[in-house]
Amino acid sequence: MTRRRQLLGVMAVAALLGTAAVGCGGSDDGASADGSVTLEFAQWWAPELPAGSFDKLMTEFTAQNPNIKVKLLSGPYASTKQQLVSGAASKTLPDVVGLDGAWVNDFAKQGAIADLSALMTDANYDQNQLASQIQIQGTTYMIPVVNFVYPLFVNNDLLSKAGVTTPPSTRTEFLDAAKKVTALGGNVKGWALPLDTAVPNGIQNDVMSWLWASGGTMLTKDGKPDLTSAQVKSTIEYVKSLNDADVIAPGSLTMKEQDKVEKFTTGQVGMVIDSLAHINLIKKNNPSLNFTVLPLPAEDSYTGKRGIPYASWGIGVADSSEHKAEAFKLVEFLMSKEKNAELSTLANGFPGNKTAEPDFSNSDPLFKTAFDIYQAGYPANEFVGLPKSEDLMRSFDEQLQLTLTGKQSADHTLSKAQEDWASVL
């Protein structure tokens, strides 16, 4: 009797674990009995928008499409990325996903995200209204919803205190201004350069941006790396000269993007290249900071249009989604003239729909300034759509760090990076 009880007890525990392991199974395809569909939408946007505003947009979408509900899966950028990578690997991506241009190639190759060209055709969608589409071999996989440009942010107070009267427009002027700001002493430095290799975005935003601002490119016409060109070399040598002049905030080799924003916000650096999306954040954390945005300085002799780096909130649909048509409805909604403008205004970004007009009236005047800079130049980000772009940035970063620490020449760095990139591209 007791023996049986003992066995029962043990089996109960085993069964408990067993059911826990299997019981919650059963696939959830998001369709419920009343014929309505629930879409899962993973993105990092909601946390960056004013609280509740993205949920409100989704409620409006459901009001327009009563049988489609949206479940937002929100997280910060970095963890969204890790989750999407894991999800792509196991074919369990949410129906609609927020994408960064840097991820598209890899997800498309893994077959994790759907061919949007086909979905657009199925839905008779007018593609002409889209400002851009991210394509891999002629097929669209991502549509940029909102674009954020990266102008030069300058702290007016620090610059005038340092005696810089004209805003720097060339590399020489920038170096000069940075030197003067650094000469103020204390903890203040002229510029911040985040080169942390965990998230090596600094290569795109803070290093290659110098190249693009002078009309340069890091790739050949057929998409091969072209890092040993004179223009890339002059960019790297310029960054090195800033480093040698000791105008870069200390700790740059492991500095993260957040640290850069933090240092600018607290007045520890005079100038940074940063996303326009950060205007609100900087103002919130330090309301008294007197700053403005400028076009990125170019090479002294350069007179052409300046490339201005940008990042996008892109959107894509999971290939494994069982509700692709409904998912595309959500894409259409976010890209519609009116809603796209609304979202852009909320996010301080530029709309992905050409016809959408963001409302400048209630937003920061700096936003208007940036829009003018944007229109005077052209959006440039050669990392968008590249395979393993994060890896490319990282290998470049590692080589650049060697140059900045004086361990190898700029030439050596570029030829090494060229070699690394050539094996991927």
Next chain:
Amino acid sequence: MLTRKRRRLGAKIAVFTGLCLGAAFAGLPVVWMLSTSFKPNGEVFAVPPKLFTKNFSFDAYTAILSDGAQLRFFLNSYVVALSVTALTLLVAILAAYGFSRYEFPLKKSINAVIISVQAVPPITLVIPYFGLVVTLGLYNTYPGLILTHMVFTLPYAIIMMTAYFNTLPKELDESVKVDGASSWTALWRVLVPVSVPGMVAVGVYTFMISWNEYLFALTLTRTDDMRTVPIGIQLLMGQHSYEWNQMMAMSILGSIPVLILFLLFQRRFIGGLTSGAVKA
């Protein structure tokens, strides 16, 4: 006699100084954390740094405690950590009893497997593990997280419990069995009641591991209603900025349950380790 007293005093001062130095090493970062949690964000990098700010406020704490989403993280952490602790104890007691009181084929090998499971670097398992958990339908569920944490807490728990049972004389359970009771009864009626210190040690250890676990809690959940405190803290570290004060406030709040647990059980915890791990 006098010199002896003096020497004793000297030793006392030396030990006390040593303890204070050690306490500074262990405690100062926590003091700074506490201080930061009361500052407005803009002041975090103020020069010179101040331990006490004029703008002292509990804003960060109220922000956390009045935010339903943040409270949900705490709830999730409690559900997960308490379940992990209870289940780990249950399963470990059973296994430890098997190891401590029986001889059976493959005993050594099974024991070796369980012990070496500790050596598996979690990071290496993330990818296949993720797929497995999705296949089992456990993705983004409490059971998924609970069972995962158990895999990591069980080996050490089993080692400690086995060691603890080994310190208890076999005659103890034999005496009950002579009266006709089964081994099952002997375990629960006799062995378990006298093993409370060992169970406390295992329990506190398990709770701490589960409460603070980060990598899998991040990978195996995707909605905020399933995420735990460590992830909540990390969410405050956005892509663009740090909410220093809230992050610190949340970690202080998050450490309180563990601290209380330790305060309540420190005697038994250390006692349990003494008779368990030590005599293993």
Next chain:
Amino acid sequence: MNSAKLDHAPPAPPAPVAVVAPQTRAAPPGRARRFLAKSGAPFGYLSPTMILIFVLMIIPIVMVISYSFKDNVIVQQNSVFVGFANYTTVLTDPDFLAALKNTFVFITVSTVAHLVLGLGFALMLNTSLLSGWTKAIFRIIYILPWLFTVAVIAVIWRLMLDPSGVVNYLLTTLGGMQEGVNWLSDPGKALWALTFINIWAGFPFFMISILAGLQGISGDLYEAASVDGAGPVRQFWNVTIPQLRPVLISMAVLDLIWTSQQFALIWMTTGGGPLNVTEMLSTYTYKQAFSSYEFATASAAAVIVLLLTMVLAFFYVRLQKER
């Protein structure tokens, strides 16, 4: 002592008594039946553990091993068997070898420091010179680092070690240093700074375990030693250390294993930089998988790491058995 067993209650009875009860009750003792009677109960007790570990540990490990022999796993549908090619790639990658070296430095220095600090603090906390209350308060301060999740530990230390953070401020104003140090971004210091953070984060558990060990040492041993005329130093070396030896060794092995698994702390403080000086096996594997999408080489690296830690685990198992 090669018939070592975990179950070691001094002179174990020749035939485990536990088996007697079921056996006497069992009907005609057939061979299979006897086996079952003998091992059914212990396997019953072990079954939850075994099921859990098999499903959630052995299966993923087998999956990782199988990935490591293929090419383009996960990323492409049809991956091919490539033998040891991934292993060759990993083992000839200078970054991997650097990570191996860094990991070695990181885990040995951390473990030795944990051992020394843990022992030192535990001895002080075990002193008879101070009152119980004083010791209790110190005990609580000393376990503080253990209470925080690794995300916070990374953040608080980044905050304090920032070039314009509080540590540099104190060093330059009070410590008379000329200028601040880039603790986490100077290639010459980053690994040491990171190791220091890990030492801070990890010593409490060590200390508590050693303290528990100290409290388990019988006072008679010290009395006997002092009768023999041994001073505190000789008592330490002749009584304390030999008595603690098993705890110290098994904690050290466990710590080596646990430290080698440290990922989040490194990722959130230095990310493996600057110049890869803090690249560890864990961050290397992570980058291979999540940034290069080379799941096959990541798996090969994982298997190598697994084999290395298994060596440690082997020693640990041996130790457990010897006792």
